[in-house]
Amino acid sequence: MARVMVVGAGGVGRVVAHKLAALEEFEEILLTSRTVERCNQIAESISSRHVQTAQVDADDVSQTVALLKSFRPDVLVNVALPYQDLALMDACLNAGVHYLDTANYEPPDNPKFEYSWQWAYQDRFYDAGLTAILGCGFDPGVTGIFTAHALKHHFDEIHELDIVDCNAGSHGRAFATNFNPEINIREITQPGRYFEKGEWITVPPLSIHRPVDYPHIGDRESYLLYHEELESLVKHIPTLKRARFWMTFSQSYINYLQVLETLGLTRIDPIDYEGTPVVPLKMLKKLLPDPASLAATYTGQTSIGCHIRGIKDGQEKTYYIYNNCDHAAAYQEVGAQAISYTTGVPAALGALMVANGTWQKPGVFNVEQLDPDPFLAKLGDMGLPWHEVIGQPSPFEAI
Template identity: 60%
Template sequence: MTKVLQIGAGGVGTVVAHKLAMSPVFTDIMLASRTVSKCDDIAASVKGKTGVTIATASVDADNVAQTVELIKSFGPDLVINVALPYQDLTLMEACLQAGVHYLDTANYEHPDTAKFEYKEQWAFQERFKEAGLTALLGSGFDPGVTNMFCAHAQKNLFDTIETIDILDCNGGDHGHPFATNFNPEINIREITANGRYWENGKWIETEPLEQSMMFDFPGVGERKAFLLYHEEMESLCQNIKGLKRIRFWMTFGEAYLKHLDVIQNLGLDSIKPIEFQGQQIVPIQFLQALLPDPASLAPNYTGKTSIGCLVKGTKDGKERTSFIYNICDHEETYKEVGAQAVSYTTGVPAVVGAEMIATGKWRQPGVWNMEQNDPDPFLERLGPSGLPWHVMDM
């Protein structure tokens, strides 16, 4: 029997709960969040779609002692963190104190500084090793599956890898003039930050959305993609041997960029508190309250996502260029688990990563990024779990 505790009941959490119930590995599931009514709604959907009953609980993921108490009372083998990235460090601490394995889908975000990096999570390495526990970082899609695509390229497709371009396209339409596909605060922070890419051993910084290129995305077509900084590059540049350059690109439509421009011009993307009628408010959190909940976008979402890694290098002495990718349909994912494809592509890999730990395929004490593990068993499970992947030689 494998018991798992999931913390977080947003759009991604909806997918994870359904997929845990469908997994052959997990037999006892608990879903916890600050708002237990959200957990109960997801549990009812899971029961209706799969017949599996999952337990629910209330927990403040910012409170280590409270989280430890819940973990010890339920007794899981593993905690899946799909709460907010601000809570990664407290949940890692709680897992250490309670003696359970840990998994998340996105790296730590500093609440007071608009940046994201692995440094503070990597600092847990020795403590997890000494405790004999595994912490798996970034088991979503990007980061997550994109790391696995790179590891697969390194292990099975190339002798040497020179450049990697991670390309993320959401070709879907949710019908709103402006909305974000995951937590608005995290999403807008990510996009309005300076771009960065790694080349010849150093980081090169660009202005936000300064660089762009056209790319023909399988299943979607040609779209303009913009260079961003994204966290998986921080570990991939260290773990893909011989790499000379890695970049990350994401597509945005004209309407999205127009709204983003207005938001920035008005200062609504600021994380610095301002005083309003005697109260302190954070502009980006106020904006978040005005925007649609990402989970609410799912029923009317049409179109597809297309995300992959364009890898260039050599094989058997010849130059090779391969695009390793997945296409995911918003309408199909809604039918299956009641969520849109952006949530689905993050939630499914979280469950597959959890299976890797639970079955012992990836159970190495310490703190690990995805590509530091064998990609083969993960990618073998990814397709049957709902995210088939393909390799196209260019």
């Protein structure tokens, strides 16, 4: 029997807590956040078992260490802000606890999405005999596991990878983000970036787009973004010749975003407001709907997957692996929308893989470096069934 501590009580934290509570392998669960009232609300929504709660400032390493040493978890699941990744990794090293997160570290004053800061912890975790799993949500996360599965079972070499992320849901709000508005907008407004023929190519934000046909959804306009799993997949799958990431946005969403940018409300540098420094994006975050509040009225589906082209037994092969998730079904089960659900379920399952020893080995790892089979064997039962299509023409063949 294992013990687990979760840091973060937003929509994803809610899903993680519910899914961990459904796993008999975890003897005790501690849900923590800067705001303990949010933890208590989630704990009260779980009728199957008792979930403990506590207040913690994830930026304060000493405070987190004290809580870890008091509760003595086997693994810490970080679903707080990516700004806090390094502080929580430091705390785990100090307290002797395995670590898992869903998004890579990002400096608060510089919107750089890269793994360099966390990969630098490799020797420290290895020497301590501890495991750190990076990016175990859906994208990053399951998309990397899908790719590892494809390489293990369907390809000798993977040459082309297009990760596609569609949210075809409707929440009835004029403009809202599906996860933390500050993080979401920082990500979307950055230049697009993709890997081709050994080089990283940078393009203006949202400048490359095309319709993509998603299962049970149909054509949706999909925009090329830079997404963090591209960096790790290119590093760990050296045969890749091209790797790209695509995400859907409605024209209305794009229009709102462009207006916000024009007005300067997406800036992350402080401005002076009557003698008080104010970061416009942080103010905007306060004005936009809490993503968790969207769940009750959300309808429609998400569809996330990987279109892959490569070589098997000397022959070219195409392969598509994906999951569709229903917003209303996610809300009915755990009180969250599908974006939170598709991130939280893999994080809970990843924690199980670490706690039961399946993914437990010293060092810092991205999920594609680990055995995909035991994870995917349980993913469907945990609520995210996956499907594969072999030999179908890729929607990206012509570009």
